[in-house]
Amino acid sequence: xxxxKALDPVEAVKGxxxxxxxxxxxxxxxxxxxxxxxxxxxxxRFLRGTNGLIYNYLSDISSVDYFPDYNRPGRFGVCYHLxxxxxxxxxxxxxxxxxxxxxxxxxVNVWPAANWLEREIYDMMGIIFEGHPDxxxxxxxxxxxxxxxxxxxxxxxxxxMFSFNVDEINKHKPYAQE
Amino acid sequence: MVxxxxxxxxxxxxxxxxxxxxxxxxxxxxxxxxxxxGETMLLNMGPHHPSTHGVLRLLLELDGExxxxxxxxxxYLHTGIEKSIESKSYEKAVPLTDRMDYLAPMSNNMVxxxxxxxxxxLDVPERAQVIRVICLELTRINSHLVWLGTHALDMGAMSVFxxxxxxxxxxxxxxxxxxxxxxxxxxxxxxxxxxDLPAEFMPALERFINYFPGKVDDYEKILTNNPLWxxxxxxxxxxxxDEGIALGVxxxxxxxxxxxxxxxxxxxxxxxxxxxxxxxxxEHGDVYDRFYVRILELRESLKIIQQAMKNVPGGAFxxxxxxxxxxxxxxxxxxxxxxxxxxKLWTEGYAAPDQEVFVAIESPRGEIGCYLHGTGGNKPRxxxxxxxxxxxxxALGKIAEGHMIADLVGIIGSVDIVLGDSDR
Numbered sequence: 001x002x003x004x005k006a007l008d009p010v011e012a013v014k015g016x017x018x019x020x021x022x023x024x025x026x027x028x029x030x031x032x033x034x035x036x037x038x039x040x041x042x043x044x045r046f047l048r049g050t051n052g053l054i055y056n057y058l059s060d061i062s063s064v065d066y067f068p069d070y071n072r073p074g075r076f077g078v079c080y081h082l083x084x085x086x087x088x089x090x091x092x093x094x095x096x097x098x099x100x101x102x103x104x105x106x107x108v109n110v111w112p113a114a115n116w117l118e119r120e121i122y123d124m125m126g127i128i129f130e131g132h133p134d135x136x137x138x139x140x141x142x143x144x145x146x147x148x149x150x151x152x153x154x155x156x157x158x159x160x161m162f163s164f165n166v167d168e169i170n171k172h173k174p175y176a177q178e
Numbered sequence: 179m180v181x182x183x184x185x186x187x188x189x190x191x192x193x194x195x196x197x198x199x200x201x202x203x204x205x206x207x208x209x210x211x212x213x214x215x216g217e218t219m220l221l222n223m224g225p226h227h228p229s230t231h232g233v234l235r236l237l238l239e240l241d242g243e244x245x246x247x248x249x250x251x252x253x254y255l256h257t258g259i260e261k262s263i264e265s266k267s268y269e270k271a272v273p274l275t276d277r278m279d280y281l282a283p284m285s286n287n288m289v290x291x292x293x294x295x296x297x298x299x300l301d302v303p304e305r306a307q308v309i310r311v312i313c314l315e316l317t318r319i320n321s322h323l324v325w326l327g328t329h330a331l332d333m334g335a336m337s338v339f340x341x342x343x344x345x346x347x348x349x350x351x352x353x354x355x356x357x358x359x360x361x362x363x364x365x366x367x368x369x370x371x372x373x374d375l376p377a378e379f380m381p382a383l384e385r386f387i388n389y390f391p392g393k394v395d396d397y398e399k400i401l402t403n404n405p406l407w408x409x410x411x412x413x414x415x416x417x418x419x420d421e422g423i424a425l426g427v428x429x430x431x432x433x434x435x436x437x438x439x440x441x442x443x444x445x446x447x448x449x450x451x452x453x454x455x456x457x458x459x460x461e462h463g464d465v466y467d468r469f470y471v472r473i474l475e476l477r478e479s480l481k482i483i484q485q486a487m488k489n490v491p492g493g494a495f496x497x498x499x500x501x502x503x504x505x506x507x508x509x510x511x512x513x514x515x516x517x518x519x520x521x522k523l524w525t526e527g528y529a530a531p532d533q534e535v536f537v538a539i540e541s542p543r544g545e546i547g548c549y550l551h552g553t554g555g556n557k558p559r560x561x562x563x564x565x566x567x568x569x570x571x572x573a574l575g576k577i578a579e580g581h582m583i584a585d586l587v588g589i590i591g592s593v594d595i596v597l598g599d600s601d602r
Contacts, residue, residue, distance in 0.1 A: 027533045028296050057423055059538055060564035062549040079549065081536050081564075085423070085437075088444045092536060113426025116572035117564075124260075134208065139253040139601055148261055151559075155265050 006087045007052035009033075016046055022073070030092060032079075037095045037104045040080075044093070044110045047082060055082035055091065058111035061118060063125045067099075067151035075099035076127055080107065097127060106132040124149035209239045209247045218246055223586075225254050231328060231590065232597030234571065238583065245586060248578040250571045255601040263561040267527030268294050268368060271561070276362035278563060279599035281324050284317040285541035287366035289563075292447060292537045293550040294368040297530045300502050303494045306370030307449045311486045312383070313356070313365060314448075315479040319390075320349045321542035322472050322479075326397060329469070329591035333410055338400055345393050348386050355379050369503045370496030383487055387480060394476050402470070411466035415577050415589035418463060425576060426569040429544025431593050434471045435463030441540040453482045465585075465592040472594075502528050527556035543567060543594050567600035 013033060014021050020039035025032040035043050047055040059081040066072045074096035082091050095104055106129040107114045118129040119138040126147035129135060137144065146153055161169055202214060212218045218241045225235040233254035239247040259278055263271040275290045276283035288310060295302060302310075327342030350360040355376050357363025365372050401407045417427060419435045432439060440457045442450040458474035460467030497503050500519045509516040530552035538547035544566030551560040570593040577593070578586050 028299075028535060030535060032534070058426060059545065060536065060547045060549060060562070062536075062560070062562035062564070064534070064551050064560040064562075066559075079534065079536075081538075081547065081549070083538075085439055085444075090536070090538075092534075111426070112424045113569060113572070116568060117426075120568075137253075139256045141253070148258065149560075151264075153261075155261060 003086065004051040006089075007050070009047065009053055009055075009091050012050065012053060013043055013046065016050075017043055030090070032092045032094050034073075034094050034096065037097060040093065040095055041105050041107060041110065044080070044082075044107045047091070047093075048110055053084065054086045055084045057083040057085055058107075058113045058117070059083045059090065061107075061114060061121060063121045063127060063149075065125060065149065065151045072096055074102075076102050076125060078104055078121065078127060102127045103130055104128075105130045108132060123147070126150065205237075205249075208249055209237075212241075212246070213239050217241075221583075225251075228332075231595055234590070234595070234597055234600075236574075236586075238586075240583065243582050243584070245578050245581050245583060248575045248586070250574050252568075252571055252597065252600050255597045257598075257602065259602045260561055260563065264558060267556045268298075268530065268558065269523070269527055271558070272367055273362070273364045275563075276364055277598065278565065278602050279541065279543070279546070279567070279596050280361065281596050282317050282321040282542045283362045283364075284313045284366055285539065285546060286563075287364060288314060288448070289537055289539050289541070289546050289548040290550075290561075291366050291368045292539065293535055293548040293561075294530070296535045296537055297533065297550055297552055298368075298502060298528065300369050300499060301497050302370055302448075303497060304449075304491045305493045306495050306497075308486050308490050309371050309375060309495060310366055310448050311450065311453070312483055312490075313371075315483045315486075316349055316352065318479045318542045319476055320346055320353075322476055323349075325472065325542075325591075325594050326469075329588075329594075330401060332587045332591045333407070335400065335404075335407065338397060341393065341396060345390065348382075348389075352379065352382050352386065355382065367496070369499070370494070372496075374495045375490070380487065383483070387484060387487075390480060391477070394473065398473060402473070408466065410585075411469060411588060411592075412464055413462070414465045414581065414585045415592060416462060416464045417573075417577055421576070422463070422573075425573040427544070427573050427593070428566050428569065429540065429542070429594075430471045430475060431468055431544065431570060433457065434460030434467040436461055441538060441545060445538075447537075447539055450482075453485050455482050465588050468592040468594075529554060529556055530558070532559075538564070541566060543596065543599065544570070546599075563602060565599045565602065567595040567597070570595050571600050 010024055017039055020036050020043050021033055022036055023034035047053050062079050064077040066075055076097040078095050080093040097104060106118055116138060118132055121127050122135050123137040123140050124147060213220055218239050221238045221240055223236040223238055225233040235251040237249040238245055259274050262274055272287060275286040278286050323342040323346045327339040330338035353363055354360045355378055357365040417435050419437045422432045422435050436459055438457060438459055443457055455478045458471045460471050504520050504523045505516040510520055532552055532554040534551040536547060536549045538545050546566055547564035549562040550558055553559045578589055
């Protein structure tokens with residue numbers, strides 16, 4: 001079987017989508033391509049289907065919340081960890097999303113494995129994946145209020161009631177009032 | 179005396195509670211249209227069904243005994259481990275990782291330790307790497323034994339379960355020698371392992387290595403050529419190679435479909451490139467192949483342990499970088515520096531840069547990945563674990579479609595899921 005020569009993913013993506021790549025970060029032999037959120041699907045399709053790249057396996061999608069320090073382009077980050085089984089290498093795509101509208105197109109049509117991974121991020125971080133076929137909560141109960149892995153969600157315990165937050169707390173406790 | 183009849187007043191359900199009640203309308207789009215008219219039956223399997231290996235709920239749409247749709251529902255074992263790690267220093271987060279995949283705690287320790295080491299640039303001595311390999315392979319055998327026992331039990335072969343748990347007992351005794359704990363030892367730590375191998379460990383390992391191959395032969399005698407076992411497993415739950423890769427299936431379940439992908443071989447960590455072992459591959463990707471690949475993996479793991487135990491180098495069992503690893507107790511009485519390091523590490527911990535890393539290793543179930551993002555301080559901003567069971571359960575619906583409900587039990591067993599691993 002003829003295997004095409006491996007291409008440099010950074011140069012290839014920059015050549016094909018010059019406006020999509022916002023930044024390239026190298027840390028401990030890991031390459032991160034910071035991508036414009038609206039371009040993520042086309043870049044993903046390009047990395048998966050181009051000879052010499054073939055990132056055929058989606059290892060992971062993870063999310064990170066930069067609250068409260070805003071020295072990044074957006075509050076939320078979504079990281080796509082891709083793996084090329086043919087060339088045994090990995091790459092990370094990253095998008096930054098703003099706080100008031102954390103929306104990114106889904107990559108379910110590129111890698112079906114993204115289905116539950118995106119559901120988990122929606123559940124935990126409250127990031128909306130546009131076009132996802134089945135965006136329901138997966139780990140938390142369906143009626144859960146809020147998104148627990150955001151940095152401003154409390155770690156646990158009962159919040160202490162003061163006069164300034166009593167209404168807010170009661171709003172989340174429908175049975176305590178009855 | 180006759181007890182007085184107490185009349186119970188019906189309790190009014192508050193409106194806010196009524197909206198929680200599920201209705202068929204909520205399932206529109208997830209199940210077929212035939213379920214809406216009642217032509218097919220909706221059946222709830224679990225979350226306390228014994229064959230679901232924990233607390234997995236499956237919503238099945240059945241046409242007679244045939245599965246039309248299978249909707250897995252997880253989260254019953256969600257314990258917020260990722261959230262808890264955000265509030266702990268790196269060293270203190272290690273015991274939490276044990277609790278994810280409770281059948282392979284060392285693999286979880288390992289992936290977290292590797293992520294911390296990569297993030298901070300911490301070194302691991304040679305001796306620790308070899309000890310880690312021995313532990314990881316013992317964990318693999320341990321996990322595969324529980325899998326084999328419960329899988330065979332689901333399919334009606336009860337004796338295998340008892341034999342497997344008998345052999346597992348030896349392994350748990352060895353883990354107790356290492357860490358003082360039978361199940362969740364937190365033995366693998368960032369920078370190496372928690373303590374050196376105790377004197378009684380090597381003889382015990384020697385005994386196990388000599389004793390265990392005969393036992394694998396015994397399991398094979400019961401199952402491999404057993405016509406009942408073959409009838410129930412061959413041709414069931416087939417995963418095509420392309421489909422498996424697309425759905426994120428990994429580990430032995432993917433190798434049973436013939437995909438030659440083992441992270442120990444392709445992206446070696448902890449010195450796996452030094453050992454000579456084969457990667458067993460299946461051909462059909464059915465339940466039987468997944469069973470047989472794991473049986474062969476038991477033997478390959480033994481081979482790795484045999485090579486590793488002959489060449490355990492001397493030296494430190496944990497990094498001597500005192501900014502990350504606390505000094506041994508004996509040093510505290512002699513050295514002021516050691517006291518300062520000890521105090522700093524157990525009160526504050528160590529800092530990691532405001533950067534992100536991703537590490538993936540081959541756990542007994544498949545690819546387990548750890549995404550770790552530092553803050554520049556002593557606690558991580560985010561720790562995310564990509565777990566094989568989560569991916570396998572998400573693929574379950576596709577694999578189970580069109581099968582009989584009795585075969586579903588075999589399929590769940592064969593993809594090897596642990597709900598603690600999936601829900602975290």
